[in-house]
Amino acid sequence: MTPPVTVRVRFCPSPTGSPHVGFARTALYNWAFARHHGGTLVFRIEDTDKERSTEESYEAMVGAMRWLGLDWDEGPEVGGPHGPYRQSERGDIYRDVLAKLAASSYTYDCFCTTDEVAARRLEAGSKTMGYDGFCRELSDAQRAVFEAEGRKPVVRFRMPEGSITWDDLVRGDITFETEHVPDFALCRANGDPLYTLVNPVDDALMDITHVLRGEDLLSSTPRQIPLHQALVDLGISTVVPRFGHLPFVMGEGNKKLSKRDPQAHLFAYRDDGFLPEGLLNYLALLGWAIAADRDVFTMDEMVEAFDIADVNPNPARFDLKKAEAINSAHMRMLSIEDMTDRVLPFLKHAGVVSDPVGDADAQLLEQAMPLVAERINKLTEAVDMLRFLFVDEADFAVDPTDAEKLLDDDGKRVVQAAYDALADLPEWSTAAIQEALQAKLVEEMGLKPRNAFGPVRVAVTGRRVSPPLFESMELLGRERSLGRLQRALA
């Protein structure tokens, strides 16, 4: 199933709150679909809900897309021929479309209050919820009565008779009987347009060909298709887009990942040291597979292989462990230079190096990164791994728990022996250090390697977990290394 070459998709979050992982997954699939087909990705901001939309959230949405590296062809900051791309700036457009719709009686004014509708339903014992069409065929006289009462109408779409069927890109044929789809409101009584109007209208006006969105919007599709058809009929647009409804990303338990869930926040992963490409790769796996026996891939590879028809319709649970494992695979794909660049902000933030970083520290970092690159799974892990190299001697501290475990009396004897072996070492190199310690601690004292080097490691790096010991000591230098050994004996 090859879509036309003129693929145009959109990603249109509402700027309410902080972007979450579902946001990223939907953005990713739209992006991959657009790129795969050489199409256009429109980034639109759905901020018609003035109560909940915030500028801060808008900035976060744009920032999230930038961090993820998902670029868009039309939208905020890049413009485009169908702007503006924030719905709060498109009021005139919606008013105009609403007027055209009303003139062709696709819509009607409805004066009912929510309470009245509910009361009628109760009385009739009706099984269907939603609006009952009371104002569909209002006479001028009835209308006049309502207006005399000072009522302001909402505008409702007149749902056609029959059924609505579409071939969902993810799920295949889906049919709704329109008797189960009540006439819905397109704008508030005060004239403010609602999502129900604005979303399909913008898709139509922006020539969107494929709508890929969350499963939660599936039941709004039977309302949107007739509206699109009305817009085509009125010459406002030319085609009804195709729809594809993506499965949810679920959290713990079996609930859709909600914004209140701490695990849901996208920036939490950024701050935790995830690589955007690692997170994206993991998110892609939640509903799509590149091959039967493979799950680590680059975004280029995803673009090449992505087919919306392969997307799995059932909801997927977010698994942090696997996300970390995938991220770790991407960490190992990074060059040392690249990883260094990405680790640097975390080192600065933790105060391990100054900002901007000094020449000496930069050089030390360059030498140290190869030692840690293979043993960290997230960028943040470099901080604890490297701190001992950069810290001032006065501020150097040994982890109390590790000290208690390894720097007991036996441990101190080992450290003393290590000091003796190294004090007069003619050449301070990894090989020489290793040779000297090996000879003294292992061969002479008969210690097992892990028991020999453990106490030394804690004394020198401050932790039981560190980069390789001998290399670390070389980088630290003779004076600081010996100083720390001595300090551990105190």
Place this chain on the structure above:
RNA sequence: GCCCCGUUCGUCUAGCGGCCCAGGACGCUGGCCUCUCACGCCGGAAGCACGGGUUCGAAUCCCGUACGGGGUACCA
């Protein structure tokens, strides 16, 4: 209540009628490697929700049931 969607190892998935007494990954687990950690390598346990059909043959198609999810707003 009504409408819609979904259901393969604990989790994410491959599978689109015979290649499957179901493959991969994460996790778990036994071992190897090893100066810690991490990486890497070898092995193991673990799954087609249930019941009917259709068919020579079903994880794959159809129908029910159960369970899960979504919608049912002058939110998006």
